[in-house]
Amino acid sequence: MEKPNLHKISPNFTGQGVNPDLAIERKNPSFNVERLTNILDGGAERTQIRRTVDAWLQSDPEFSRENQYFQSQNERYEGAIRKSFYLAKKMNEMGWVEGGPHQEFCFRALSSDMAFNVHRVFLKSIMGLGTDEQIAKWVPLAEKFYIAGTYAQTELGHGTYLRGLETTATFDVATQEFILNTPSLSAMKWWPGDLGRTATHAVVFAQLYLKGKCYGMHPFLMQIRSLRDHSPLPGVTVGDIGPKMNFENVDNGFLMLKNVRVPRENMLARFSQVLPDGQYKKQGSDKINYLTMIVVRVYMLRSEVVLTLLKACTIAIRYSAVRRQSELKPGDPEAKILDYQTQQQKLLPQLATAYAFHFACQYMTKIFERAYTETKEGKFDLLPELHALASGIKVIATEYSSSGVEVCRKACGGHGYSLLSGLPSLYTRLVASCTYEGENTVLLLQTARFLIKCFAMAKDGQPVPMSVAYLSSKNFGKCQAQEKRDFQNPDVYIDAYRQRAFRMLRSAAIKLQSLIQLGTTQHEAWNRCSVQLAQAAMAHSHYIVVEQFVKALQWYEEELAIHRILKRLCDLFALHGMYLNMGDFMQDGYLSTEQTAMVTESYLELLPVIRKDAVPLVDAFDFSDASLNSALGSYDGRVYERLYEWAKKSPTNQQKNQVFETYLKPLFQNALSKL
Numbered sequence: 303m304e305k306p307n308l309h310k311i312s313p314n315f316t317g318q319g320v321n322p323d324l325a326i327e328r329k330n331p332s333f334n335v336e337r338l339t340n341i342l343d344g345g346a347e348r349t350q351i352r353r354t355v356d357a358w359l360q361s362d363p364e365f366s367r368e369n370q371y372f373q374s375q376n377e378r379y380e381g382a383i384r385k386s387f388y389l390a391k392k393m394n395e396m397g398w399v400e401g402g403p404h405q406e407f408c409f410r411a412l413s414s415d416m417a418f419n420v421h422r423v424f425l426k427s428i429m430g431l432g433t434d435e436q437i438a439k440w441v442p443l444a445e446k447f448y449i450a451g452t453y454a455q456t457e458l459g460h461g462t463y464l465r466g467l468e469t470t471a472t473f474d475v476a477t478q479e480f481i482l483n484t485p486s487l488s489a490m491k492w493w494p495g496d497l498g499r500t501a502t503h504a505v506v507f508a509q510l511y512l513k514g515k516c517y518g519m520h521p522f523l524m525q526i527r528s529l530r531d532h533s534p535l536p537g538v539t540v541g542d543i544g545p546k547m548n549f550e551n552v553d554n555g556f557l558m559l560k561n562v563r564v565p566r567e568n569m570l571a572r573f574s575q576v577l578p579d580g581q582y583k584k585q586g587s588d589k590i591n592y593l594t595m596i597v598v599r600v601y602m603l604r605s606e607v608v609l610t611l612l613k614a615c616t617i618a619i620r621y622s623a624v625r626r627q628s629e630l631k632p633g634d635p636e637a638k639i640l641d642y643q644t645q646q647q648k649l650l651p652q653l654a655t656a657y658a659f660h661f662a663c664q665y666m667t668k669i670f671e672r673a674y675t676e677t678k679e680g681k682f683d684l685l686p687e688l689h690a691l692a693s694g695i696k697v698i699a700t701e702y703s704s705s706g707v708e709v710c711r712k713a714c715g716g717h718g719y720s721l722l723s724g725l726p727s728l729y730t731r732l733v734a735s736c737t738y739e740g741e742n743t744v745l746l747l748q749t750a751r752f753l754i755k756c757f758a759m760a761k762d763g764q765p766v767p768m769s770v771a772y773l774s775s776k777n778f779g780k781c782q783a784q785e786k787r788d789f790q791n792p793d794v795y796i797d798a799y800r801q802r803a804f805r806m807l808r809s810a811a812i813k814l815q816s817l818i819q820l821g822t823t824q825h826e827a828w829n830r831c832s833v834q835l836a837q838a839a840m841a842h843s844h845y846i847v848v849e850q851f852v853k854a855l856q857w858y859e860e861e862l863a864i865h866r867i868l869k870r871l872c873d874l875f876a877l878h879g880m881y882l883n884m885g886d887f888m889q890d891g892y893l894s895t896e897q898t899a900m901v902t903e904s905y906l907e908l909l910p911v912i913r914k915d916a917v918p919l920v921d922a923f924d925f926s927d928a929s930l931n932s933a934l935g936s937y938d939g940r941v942y943e944r945l946y947e948w949a950k951k952s953p954t955n956q957q958k959n960q961v962f963e964t965y966l967k968p969l970f971q972n973a974l975s976k977l
Contacts, residue, residue, distance in 0.1 A: 424451030459488025497555030
């Protein structure tokens with residue numbers, strides 16, 4: 303296969319035709335853009351691999367996203383299936399191995415256009431929860447697409463609350479089979495991707511019943527459609543749930559089961575087994591059932607959530623550097639909207655947030671890889687902390703990123719409302735992440751349970767996990783900042799976030815304990831404290847993100863220019879959070895009124911400084927035009943030309959206007975004799 307010309311395809315190709323307003327933004331960056339790109343990719347070698355992959359994808363018309371915004375749901379779904387099989391075939395020809403960087407960057411570039419995303423979760427659940435024998439049997443079949451899988455956990459009536467799932471699996475000793483049922487309408491599986499029209503098999507989560515006793519939720523691998531004609535198997539009712547808010551390429555489905563029998567060896571049994579005589583054998587922590595969800599959360603943060611915010615920032619900031627509106631100074635030409643402080647205040651904190659979450663994801667990935675390895679070895683000590691961290695970081699990343707994308711969309715004015723800008727699709731895709739893989743409020747309360755437990759341990763002088771070491775602190779005192787520049791000292795704002803997290807958790811814990819002491823039941827007391835508990839979990843997660851951004855700065859202390867720009871972004875992220883949540887930091891008198899004014903001044907003074915590097919900072923994300931698929935965010939900044947060219951491709955501009963013939967023409971005819 304002929305190698306594409308990377309120089310011509312690279313998104314950083316500085317050829318002719320770049321909008322002069324955008325070109326001037328790139329003239330004198332304060333840092334080496336290529337070096338920052340390498341840092342974000344994880345090294346220069348990975349940057350080269352990613353560009354090779356991007357160039358290859360762009361050179362193949364099969365992966366073209368042209369006219370995508372004009373396609374129907376069926377066209378998107380069928381295109382996703384076609385591209386997925388074509389990609390698998392081509393990657394095999396290229397020798398790009400499963401789990402390797404080439405495959406990783408292919409999925410990163412194409413994830414929103416592909417099918418079988420949940421098929422990969424199906425694979426991961428088998429590898430994480432299956433025995434060696436089960437892995438050896440099922441994984442090769444799934445990897446070759448000899449079977450297509452889905453992960454069926456969420457039900458019509460229950461999602462994140464796993465203990466409430468109604469699907470049952472009752473063991474029949476006589477036949478050595480589990481009998482699976484969805485005993486009510488609300489028990490049917492609802493939402494799993496790749497289920498509606500594609501999957502032949504599913505990992506189904508159900509309540510295990512042995513001799514009349516429930517042993518909780520367990521995973522069962524079962525066939526749901528014929529491999530001969532794809533028809534549902536006896537007892538299986540399956541289909542597509544219909545239109546959604548975006549995700550047209552995904553066939554989310556429903557699944558009902560009536561006395562469907564599954565062999566005993568099909569219960570994924572790495573951590574729990576049912577013996578032939580019906581005895582139950584368990585190994586490890588109850589948290590093990592969360593393992594697959596944690597795998598998916600860590601993956602989605604890195605490859606979907608943060609990536610989407612990076613794209614939105616790229617589009618909005620490039621557009622804001624070429625869009626001119628009104629006079630900044632009377633008599634001058636219309637100004638770039640990026641020069642207005644209000645526009646900077648909208649977009650630059652989102653840019654800082656994107657960088658903050660990049661480093662938070664690196665931190666999460668390291669902890670996850672360590673915990674995953676230990677879990678496979680039968681060690682479960684890290685699971686509770688990992689579950690709490692993954693839940694909290696998932697919440698703050700999805701909440702802040704989805705709201706950030708919407709800020710970017712609105713910052714582009716009327717053109718941001720057009721699908722051709724790319725921003726509405728980014729938003730509607732990302733906002734769903736606040737619900738799937740764990741509804742955010744529920745996840746915050748799960749994190750809060752871990753924090754309350756650790757708070758009690760710290761109070762008793764017991765050791766606590768590293769992520770909550772601050773709970774052992776005795777007294778934080780008051781903020782020590784004397785002047786506004788002190789608030790750009792990481793020690794000062796880390797202490798502020800630490801104090802806020804500690805105070806909010808302590809306040810919730812004291813209220814919880816006092817209610818219980820007054821005779822309120824545990825569950826009622828928890829419910830009456832749940833708003834404060836969720837806020838405390840969010841404050842803890844915010845502190846973790848700030849802390850990890852600051853720690854990441856230490857890796858680049860010898861690269862002065864890189865360190866300087868990353869520190870400015872870190873400062874902006876931290877101060878923006880303080881600016882928006884000032885009341886939290888003023889409680890207990892931690893910040894004085896004078897200090898809150900210093901925070902605001904320090905925050906606003908960062909905006910024009912970072913604005914000078916805003917375009918180079920999004921260029922460092924190194925998205926190709928094909929990947930952005932945005933008329934507003936292209937590298938050359940030719941916004942209006944591209945909007946017009948794309949609009950002309952709308953099918954409605956090529957079709958006969960039947961509305962005119964049927965409804966309007968008879969009316970308009972009446973005007974002919976009168977005009």
